[in-house]
Amino acid sequence: MFSYCSDPTTLSTFSWFSCYLTTGVHLSFYISFVKVLLLLAVTAPVALSFGFLGAMSARSRILPLSWVGKTYIALVRGIPDIAFFLFFVIALDQAFEWIRHKIKCPDWDQPIRQGADFIVCPEAKLPLGSSAQWIHESYGFALAVITFAIVFGAFAANVLFGAMRAVPRAQIETAEAYGMTHTQAFWRVLVPQMWVYALPGLSNLWMVLIKATPLLFLLGIEDIVYWARELGGTKTPKFTAYPHGDWRMWYFIALLVFYLTFTRFSEVILERLMQRLTHGQATSGGEAQRKETA
Amino acid sequence: MSCLQTIQDYGLRSIGIGERLLPKDSFTLCEQFTLIGSGLIWNIYFGVLALATGFFFATALGVAKGSANAWVRKPAEWFIFLFRGSPLFIQFFFAYFLFLNLKGVYPFFNAFTSAWLGALIVLFLNTAAYTGEIFYGALRSIPKGDTEAADAYGMSGWPRFRRIIWPTMLRLAWPAYTNEAIFLFHATTLVYFSSFPTWRQKGDALYYANYFADKTFNPFIPYPILAMYFIMLTLVIVGLFGAINKHLNRHLPVERRVKMRFRMNIMR
Numbered sequence: 001m002f003s004y005c006s007d008p009t010t011l012s013t014f015s016w017f018s019c020y021l022t023t024g025v026h027l028s029f030y031i032s033f034v035k036v037l038l039l040l041a042v043t044a045p046v047a048l049s050f051g052f053l054g055a056m057s058a059r060s061r062i063l064p065l066s067w068v069g070k071t072y073i074a075l076v077r078g079i080p081d082i083a084f085f086l087f088f089v090i091a092l093d094q095a096f097e098w099i100r101h102k103i104k105c106p107d108w109d110q111p112i113r114q115g116a117d118f119i120v121c122p123e124a125k126l127p128l129g130s131s132a133q134w135i136h137e138s139y140g141f142a143l144a145v146i147t148f149a150i151v152f153g154a155f156a157a158n159v160l161f162g163a164m165r166a167v168p169r170a171q172i173e174t175a176e177a178y179g180m181t182h183t184q185a186f187w188r189v190l191v192p193q194m195w196v197y198a199l200p201g202l203s204n205l206w207m208v209l210i211k212a213t214p215l216l217f218l219l220g221i222e223d224i225v226y227w228a229r230e231l232g233g234t235k236t237p238k239f240t241a242y243p244h245g246d247w248r249m250w251y252f253i254a255l256l257v258f259y260l261t262f263t264r265f266s267e268v269i270l271e272r273l274m275q276r277l278t279h280g281q282a283t284s285g286g287e288a289q290r291k292e293t294a
Numbered sequence: 295m296s297c298l299q300t301i302q303d304y305g306l307r308s309i310g311i312g313e314r315l316l317p318k319d320s321f322t323l324c325e326q327f328t329l330i331g332s333g334l335i336w337n338i339y340f341g342v343l344a345l346a347t348g349f350f351f352a353t354a355l356g357v358a359k360g361s362a363n364a365w366v367r368k369p370a371e372w373f374i375f376l377f378r379g380s381p382l383f384i385q386f387f388f389a390y391f392l393f394l395n396l397k398g399v400y401p402f403f404n405a406f407t408s409a410w411l412g413a414l415i416v417l418f419l420n421t422a423a424y425t426g427e428i429f430y431g432a433l434r435s436i437p438k439g440d441t442e443a444a445d446a447y448g449m450s451g452w453p454r455f456r457r458i459i460w461p462t463m464l465r466l467a468w469p470a471y472t473n474e475a476i477f478l479f480h481a482t483t484l485v486y487f488s489s490f491p492t493w494r495q496k497g498d499a500l501y502y503a504n505y506f507a508d509k510t511f512n513p514f515i516p517y518p519i520l521a522m523y524f525i526m527l528t529l530v531i532v533g534l535f536g537a538i539n540k541h542l543n544r545h546l547p548v549e550r551r552v553k554m555r556f557r558m559n560i561m562r
Contacts, residue, residue, distance in 0.1 A: 082487065
């Protein structure tokens with residue numbers, strides 16, 4: 001990075017670190033932080049919409065549909081989330097390849113599962129064997145996003161389902177008394193009012209989502225955990241200009257600090273948002289605010 | 295090979311009793327059920343011990359966080375923030391590498407780098423922090439009348455805590471604590487995926503499920519088996535904690551009892 005970095009063995013401690021921390025691999029490490037933020041930015045809205053669909057189907061009047069929604073919510077409650085992560089990454093991949101296989105190679109006669117192998121025709125492979133490295137990486141990332149969205153969608157569905165039930169029944173009755181249809185009452189009365197009840201649960205979920213991001217490592221993404229392990233491991237002078245001992249502990253301290261600041265920061269922001277949302281609401285929080293100012 | 299034989303060979307495989315080699319190919323359903331079930335021993339070991347030890351530390355933390363003395367309150371606040379604000383996965387990694395470094399200096403730390411002790415300590419501290427926060431919340435919502443009644447009876451200090459505050463705190467905190475217990479058991483599956491080595495392939499339930507999924511490239515059998523075991527485990531916890539909840543609320547008229555509500559507001 002800097003001009004004086006050409007011979008690191010002669011440098012003083014400070015300049016040694018300034019060179020060490022700006023090597024190419026370290027830049028990849030910093031980029032992986034962006035990956036985590038990107039995952040959060042993409043997953044949060046997708047999971048929220050999954051959750052909305054789940055909650056809507058759980059309170060549906062069509063019985064089978066409501067069973068689907070309720071099962072979706074209940075399953076994720078009873079099973080460790082990490083099992084879902086490990087499951088969906090393979091299962092989704094195989095499901096996509098199987099669908100493509102059915103469409104692209106209708107006259108393939110061999111079975112797809114041969115013992116311990118999963119064999120589809122070469123045109124159905126995802127991504128295609130000939131595609132570039134970045135396509136492989138983005139495909140892996142996309143699978144991770146879908147997996148996260150499915151798991152956290154179920155959590156969000158649970159929160160939103162509870163929030164929809166928390167809206168006072170009288171509100172819906174009033175809407176119906178005005179002659180609104182069921183759908184109109186849902187969209188015009190229930191949905192706008194449910195957010196204040198949902199926010200504590202959703203902000204909790206956001207924290208949980210932040211704390212679940214290191215699980216990307218298990219999905220085979222080169223994320224911050226991967227790089228921290230790589231970079232922290234003992235380096236000998238033979239292979240690098242910056243030899244050092246086992247520094248993984250220090251790298252993980254850095255990750256801990258990153259997560260602590262991130263969660264703390266989110267906590268403060270969400271607290272402000274809650275203050276604003278409760279303003280003027282007919283809840284105990286809103287009442288407390290009113291008394292404070294009065 | 296009959297299924298009974300398989301159970302004899304692999305039923306206690308995760309703690310090193312029975313057949314040494316894991317099955318290599320043509321896995322039967324029976325083998326998958328037995329090995330994953332055998333791995334569950336570790337999940338129960340970590341969960342039960344961490345809960346049992348963490349409970350006492352959590353009580354201390356909850357009381358300390360509610361203390362008026364800043365010298366007591368601040369450390370408890372920081373401890374809880376540290377463990378609740380960061381991912382358990384990273385905590386495991388960090389603790390493992392910390393113990394590894396310490397081991398290089400003091401041989402005393404040899405055992406700490408293996409999962410049975412090292413991971414247990416992390417889980418203990420982690421659950422203590424989460425539970426401490428729950429207990430702190432419960433302490434703050436103890437009805438004023440209860441403590442006033444204690445004062446009226448001339449109780450103070452330890453008897454007041456032991457006979458009035460602590461039982462009420464437990465009663466109020468119990469539904470949330472049940473949730474914490476469920477998610478602690480779920481969190482135990484992270485242990486063998488976070489650097490803690492599996493010695494001679496003695497792992498937990500998820501370790502074996504992952505082993506089968508890797509070998510057969512078919513996730514649709516081992517993970518549902520694992521899911522079934524965990525749902526059963528969750529039901530057992532709910533039943534057990536529900537019975538304790540009933541016991542804690544036995545003196546109250548039915549409509550004033552604390553209801554068990556299951557929410558997922560505490561996950562790591």
